[in-house]
Amino acid sequence: MTLLWLIPILPLLGATVLGIIGPALGQRASAVIGTASVGLAALIAITIGVEWLHHPPPGEVFNQTLWTWVSLPGLSVKISLYLDPLALLMTLVITVIGTLIHLFSTEYMQDDPGYSRFFAYLNLFVAAMLLLVLAGDLVILFVGWEGVGVCSYLLVGFWFSDPENGAAAQKSFIVTRIADIAMLAGLLLISTQLGTLNIQAMLAAASAQWPHGGMLPELAAALLLIGGLGKSAQLPLQTWLPDAMAGPTPVSALIHAATMVTAGVYLVARTHVLFLLAPEVMRAIAIGGALTLLVAALAGLMQSDIKRVLAYSTMSQIGYMFLALGVGAWSAAMFHFLTHAVFKALLFLSAGAISMRLHHEQNIFAMGGLRGRLPAAFWAFLIGAASLAALPVVSAGFFSKEMILGDVWTYPGRVLWAAGITGALLTAIYIFRAVFTVFFGPVATEPSGAYGLRILLPLALLGLAALTIGWLETPAFLGGRNVFSGFLSPSTGAAGRHVIPLAITLAGCIAPLAGIAIAFALHRAGFWRAQANRPLSELGRLLRSGCGFDAVYDALLVKPYLWLVAGLRHDPVDLVSIGLAGAAMAAHRRLRATQTGRLRRYIAWIAAGSVATIAMLLFA
Amino acid sequence: MNAVFYAAAALALLTTALAITRSNPVHALLYFVLSLLFMAVIFFTLGAPFGAALEVIVYAGAIMVLFLFVTMMLALDKLSLRRERDWIAKPIWMVPIILVVLLAAELARPLLSLHAGLQAAFHIVTPQAVGIKLFTGDLAAVELASMLLLAGLVAAFHLGRRQ
Amino acid sequence: MSIAWPVPAALALGLFLLGLLGLLTRRNLVFVLMSIEIMLNAAGLLFITAGMRWGNPDGQIMLIFVFNLAGAELALGLVLLLRLRNRLTTLDGDAADLLRDTA
Numbered sequence: 001m002t003l004l005w006l007i008p009i010l011p012l013l014g015a016t017v018l019g020i021i022g023p024a025l026g027q028r029a030s031a032v033i034g035t036a037s038v039g040l041a042a043l044i045a046i047t048i049g050v051e052w053l054h055h056p057p058p059g060e061v062f063n064q065t066l067w068t069w070v071s072l073p074g075l076s077v078k079i080s081l082y083l084d085p086l087a088l089l090m091t092l093v094i095t096v097i098g099t100l101i102h103l104f105s106t107e108y109m110q111d112d113p114g115y116s117r118f119f120a121y122l123n124l125f126v127a128a129m130l131l132l133v134l135a136g137d138l139v140i141l142f143v144g145w146e147g148v149g150v151c152s153y154l155l156v157g158f159w160f161s162d163p164e165n166g167a168a169a170q171k172s173f174i175v176t177r178i179a180d181i182a183m184l185a186g187l188l189l190i191s192t193q194l195g196t197l198n199i200q201a202m203l204a205a206a207s208a209q210w211p212h213g214g215m216l217p218e219l220a221a222a223l224l225l226i227g228g229l230g231k232s233a234q235l236p237l238q239t240w241l242p243d244a245m246a247g248p249t250p251v252s253a254l255i256h257a258a259t260m261v262t263a264g265v266y267l268v269a270r271t272h273v274l275f276l277l278a279p280e281v282m283r284a285i286a287i288g289g290a291l292t293l294l295v296a297a298l299a300g301l302m303q304s305d306i307k308r309v310l311a312y313s314t315m316s317q318i319g320y321m322f323l324a325l326g327v328g329a330w331s332a333a334m335f336h337f338l339t340h341a342v343f344k345a346l347l348f349l350s351a352g353a354i355s356m357r358l359h360h361e362q363n364i365f366a367m368g369g370l371r372g373r374l375p376a377a378f379w380a381f382l383i384g385a386a387s388l389a390a391l392p393v394v395s396a397g398f399f400s401k402e403m404i405l406g407d408v409w410t411y412p413g414r415v416l417w418a419a420g421i422t423g424a425l426l427t428a429i430y431i432f433r434a435v436f437t438v439f440f441g442p443v444a445t446e447p448s449g450a451y452g453l454r455i456l457l458p459l460a461l462l463g464l465a466a467l468t469i470g471w472l473e474t475p476a477f478l479g480g481r482n483v484f485s486g487f488l489s490p491s492t493g494a495a496g497r498h499v500i501p502l503a504i505t506l507a508g509c510i511a512p513l514a515g516i517a518i519a520f521a522l523h524r525a526g527f528w529r530a531q532a533n534r535p536l537s538e539l540g541r542l543l544r545s546g547c548g549f550d551a552v553y554d555a556l557l558v559k560p561y562l563w564l565v566a567g568l569r570h571d572p573v574d575l576v577s578i579g580l581a582g583a584a585m586a587a588h589r590r591l592r593a594t595q596t597g598r599l600r601r602y603i604a605w606i607a608a609g610s611v612a613t614i615a616m617l618l619f620a
Numbered sequence: 621m622n623a624v625f626y627a628a629a630a631l632a633l634l635t636t637a638l639a640i641t642r643s644n645p646v647h648a649l650l651y652f653v654l655s656l657l658f659m660a661v662i663f664f665t666l667g668a669p670f671g672a673a674l675e676v677i678v679y680a681g682a683i684m685v686l687f688l689f690v691t692m693m694l695a696l697d698k699l700s701l702r703r704e705r706d707w708i709a710k711p712i713w714m715v716p717i718i719l720v721v722l723l724a725a726e727l728a729r730p731l732l733s734l735h736a737g738l739q740a741a742f743h744i745v746t747p748q749a750v751g752i753k754l755f756t757g758d759l760a761a762v763e764l765a766s767m768l769l770l771a772g773l774v775a776a777f778h779l780g781r782r783q
Numbered sequence: 784m785s786i787a788w789p790v791p792a793a794l795a796l797g798l799f800l801l802g803l804l805g806l807l808t809r810r811n812l813v814f815v816l817m818s819i820e821i822m823l824n825a826a827g828l829l830f831i832t833a834g835m836r837w838g839n840p841d842g843q844i845m846l847i848f849v850f851n852l853a854g855a856e857l858a859l860g861l862v863l864l865l866r867l868r869n870r871l872t873t874l875d876g877d878a879a880d881l882l883r884d885t886a
Contacts, residue, residue: 597883599815599876604807607719614726625786629794636798636821640805645813652817659828666791666835671843678850679824683857687820690861691813694868707810716807720800727796731789743838750840758844765851772855779862 001051003044004064004081007091008130010041015123022116031106034119038102038126042095048083049092060084060490063136070139075191082136082199086491089334090133090266093341097258098126100458104349105250107454108356112248118158122254125151129259133266138187138197141267145183145231148260149176155255156247168246175240179230186223189216203273212277221278224271225285228264232318235292239549241315245307249352252307257314257344262337265321269330269492276328286326286411290419293319295547297426301433302544304532305362306351309434312546313388314344316427320404323416329407330492331485335473336400338484342469343387343397346462350380353455354438357447364434365532369443376451378439380459385435387466389428389516392509393478396470403473405508406500417504421511428515436523475505621742625665632658643704645691649684656680670747791832798825812867812874816860823853 014037022030062083070077083091102122109118128147135141150173157169191197193216194205210217226237233241233256244256255261268275268285275282296316303309317340324333354370354377355362371378387397401424409417473484485492522528531540542548594605632655639651656679663672754762802821809815827849834842864874871878 592884595882595884597880599879600807600810604715604719607716607723607803607807611719611722611726614723618726618729622786629790633794633797633801636801639821640801640809640814640818645811645817648814648817652821655821656824659824662791662794662828663831666786666831668831668835668843668846671831671846674843674846674850675827679853683820683850683854687817687857687861690865694813694874700874704811708808713804713808716804719807720804723803724796724800728793731792731796745835745838745840745843750843753840754844754847761844761848765848768851768855772858776858776862779859779866 001048001057001062001083002064004048004062004083004134005066007041007044007048007095008081008127008134010037010044010127011123011130012127013037015120015127018116018120018123022120025116027110027115030116030119034116034123035099035102035106037123038095039099041126041130042092042099045088045091045095049088052085052088065136074195075197077137077139077197079140080136080198081134083134084491085488086266086269086334087133089338089488091130093338094126094129094133094259097341097345097462098254100461101250101254101258101345101349103454104253104352104458105248107452108250108352109248114158118155118248121151121154121158122251125155125255125260129263132263136199138190138199138202141199141270142183142187145227145263146180148255148263149173149180149231152176152244152255152260155251156244158247158251165246168240168243172240172244175237176230179227179237182223182230183227186220186227189220189223193220199270203271206274206277210277213279214277217274217277218280221271221275221281222284224267224274225281228267229288230264231267232261232264232322233315234264234319234322235288235295236549238292238296238315239546239553242308242311242546245305245311249307249348249355252310253345253348253352256311257348258341261314261318262321262341265318265325265333265337268322268325269334272325272328272330272492275325282326282328284326285322286408286416289319289322289324289326290416290423291319292316293323293423294419294426297423297430298543299546300430301426302531302536302540304365304544306355306364306367306434306438307348307362309364309430310344310347310351313347313427313431314340316423317344317388320401320420320423323420324404324407327408327411327416329404331473331488332400332403332407334488334492335403335484339387339396339400339466339470342462343384343395343466346380346459346466347384347388349459349462350377350384353377353380353451353459354447357449357451358445359448361445364437365529366444367438368441368445369439370447371439373443373447376456376459380463381439382435383463383466385431388431389512390424390508391512391516394467396466396468398509398512399470399473399475402475402505402508406475406505409500409504421507424508424511425515428512429519432516432519433523433528436519437528440523441529621665625662628658628661628665631655632662641708643701643708645694645696645704646688649688649691653680653684653688656684667742667744669744670750673747788832788836792829795825795829795832798822798828810876812864812876815876816857816864819860820853820857823849 014033018025018030018033025033063080064083065078065080068076068078102119105118105122109115112118125148128144128151130144132141132144132148135144153169153173156172157166159165160169187197190202190206194202194209196202196205206217206220229235230237241256241261245252247255275285293316296312296319300309300312300316303312317336321333321336321340324330324336351362354367354374357374357377358367361367383395387395389395390398390401392398405417405420405424408420411417471481474481536544545551635651635655635658639648639655642648642651656675660672660675660680663669663675799822802818802825805818805821806815809818827846830845830849831842834840834845867879868874
């Protein structure tokens, strides 16, 4: 366990090596270095995990302090790594799924000239994300936070020669930056009020000093939440995620599905003690999560780009996680995080596998009948879609979504449960819309090429996980196992799930099945295919654009800002100094007229001057 | 003695005023020389005979003579005389007179506050006294003054050479 | 003889002001030099007055130095006047304005 520090360092080392001498190394060496660094980190993480299960450290917490970074009278920041079950879970997910995605991209990116650059950025991202989850101090967490933001920018704009990619990267960076400002304000509030940013110390101080429901914890929690909302692409800061699909597909799989966008969820889960002191903020989280999952699901119904479908799906599923966080179901949220990481990575990788055989075509209406042509991709995507739709019993997603819906049922008003169940229905509809359109029906584009082992192996492993991992935590009628929440309980509090009426559980089983049936019926009726041909209605266009948020932000924020920038282009503030210079020049021009060169004039001025001086001397 | 003083003073003022208002420079200079002679008389009445003598011999007799020779060398003709008369038309005197009157008014006050009633006894300062003081107490100044003359000599020689 | 001391001083002031007036008014450089001489002479009168006030030879000594200065200055001034006339072919002081600010 003392090798904990190697886990973030190895990918960082890989990134440094690849960044400095990458182009000279060639493709093979870059692939090896890139994948091996994350792979080794995964091995170490698994070893630590096994060791943890056999003899967990005292208090279920392992601290490793590397050195002291800042030591000021008001604040002391140590570079410390804090390992508890929550951090261990995140680390395992990041490193293992990260390794699989690295392996996948060694084959996926092999025709790209920026090969070593890709792996350098990807390694750097993994290093920053690991730093984020292992951070014992909020400042270190923030360093990792910013690091993943930078890497996201670099990777979304990877193919920078197309200015649209650069614009998408900028959008992601700017929106998350706005959120980060709020988070920084939250950090400042916490450090000035509580005197420390070490997470455990801060939480203890907050519980001791701040009253439940008081203004300070509400404010601090709200500010941290805004930071998390931006990073996790939730309402109202969600507009960047669909555009971030401009990056390569492995990037979308790793960053925008499994890891970075869940950083907000991790933040709330990690500091949940603070959030428990702020019930208003918790309510906002729950409502926001519910709204996001509905809005995103509706938008996903109208997309024609397969990656955008998955992007809105990510937004929606993270909405579920936030919904769980908002009602205090920390374990449920993290369980859904685990299953989502698996099946969303699977979905993205299989989408990438499909498009790489179709000359990077991403429009679902240009695909069709690929069931027979690309069987591996078909089965992988199907398993992922089933898990996403929470197909009862067979898929992992079912168990985690069930857990969330069960915990939300007890929330007063049942409104949130209604939103959740509607969302489940919509999720099944939109993902199986994509499944039926891509894999069934007549073939629109013939695939070419073949898959190598490096593509198939990650798909197979993730598929297997998507089928089995759900059994870690089962509802009452299937055995009532609590392995997962038991594991997490030192970090999150109580284990197990609430007891709920069987009818509700059944409703949760029926919703995805109903959704699949509806999608199939509409597919049979040719409804989805027709969407491609006829122009969209007003509502359709609104939903496709992500429910109009982009347009609103453009009108409210972007246009006024650009107008302001255009107005300030000629630097009006500089007018002060320019004005001074101009005034001096004008005065100079006036005074020049006195330099006539004429002796008499000068003598007259001398005489007048002496009159004035003597007058001053005599009469002053 | 007082009457002589006042007469000479009035005439000095008059001739100086005439000197600055002539259009012919030679006439003006001659009026000025006359005013210098009256100044010498004033020096004498004040009890400084050596100063009076110097005024006539050095100033009027050497310096002004030099000036007159150069002026005559300039050979001013009728055209320049007419031009000169244009240059001293009445309106030109307006502003200078105002300035000078202002200056006079300002300086009159401290002047009048000089100890008026102090009528010291009249005594003459002899040339011997001047000589003794000059060559014993102020010898350094004498040397400096001669250096000044040397400088002026060299400069005038150099500047006056034909190119 | 008893003359109140403000009187010669006032006379010196008057002569000085006349010289100044001439300097301010005349364009011909000869008159300019002459006005300067008038002013120097008035200063000399003031020196004599002061010296006789205190019964010192200092007044006349300063007079000697003033003459000294006047002589040196006039010699140079006249030489420069001649050079100027050769260059500009006129004695007009206003014509010598080459140092004006050409805007």
